[in-house]
Amino acid sequence: MDVPEEKIKTDFNNLAKAAKPKPNTVKNCLSAFIVGGIICDVGQLVSDIFSRYGVAKSDLSMYTSTMLIFIGAFLTGIGIYDKIANIAGAGSIVPITGFANSIVAPAIEFKKEGFVFGVSAKMFTIAGPVLVYGLSSSVIVGVIYYLINLMK
Template identity: 65%
Template sequence: MKVEEKTIRKKFEHLNSNKIPKPNLLMHCFNAFWVGGFICVIGQFVSDFFSRMGVPSDELGTYVSIVMVFLGAILTGIGIYDKLGDFAGAGSVVPITGFANSIVSPAMEFKKEGFVFGVAAKMFTIAGPVLVYGIGSSVIVGILYYFLRW
């Protein structure tokens, strides 16, 4: 019986692989490139705006990050960022607006379960591991740098 199931499974996988449309990889890469670039251009406009407003250069990155995370959260909240993600893939995920999307999306999805067990508990389900391993690896690199620098 097991051999027959394996044979049926292989036939199904073969038939299924022939019917699945092949994605246009070049077009996906192009869309990711220009959408990610456009998000970065918006960030540059925000940076230039704050620079003209007299914000010191050492604080400029903080201001831009706050505005871009806010824009990503707002666009996620009104349903635009998910459509952008479907269209652009990694081009919308890599910039800091993708970080905002990864926090807001689960929070919106589980808001019916309440603020504590829904929003607060699920908010960092996607971004949490990134933060943990990002902070952990930066601590390890910092310690190595401290001991190995000349």
């Protein structure tokens, strides 16, 4: 008896779909919300500390962003950020600390391949497209804004 290949594929796909664990959406959303909120609270705390030590209000966001990037990169370097990301999911990816993680993690992973072909070449594999499309879209929006103001 020869079983058609399509039936085997269909049966396998049905078994795989049945065995696939169902994500707990409510739990995942709640943990992303809580961890993302904690990251934002840390950012506010950092901002308040800088403000208390006399940093000008116009410079606070720059200092706070820089510190959060450093914290994200540091936690990635010592292996803690990945554990946070496993719990939080998008709650740890969306803040600027996730951007730092997306640059540092590939750099650490490929450091054994050398500085040029490892760290330098692979550092922007995840964050590179975000930077390209972010900068490109901001240039397009800037040109449109300029043209609109030129017509006034």
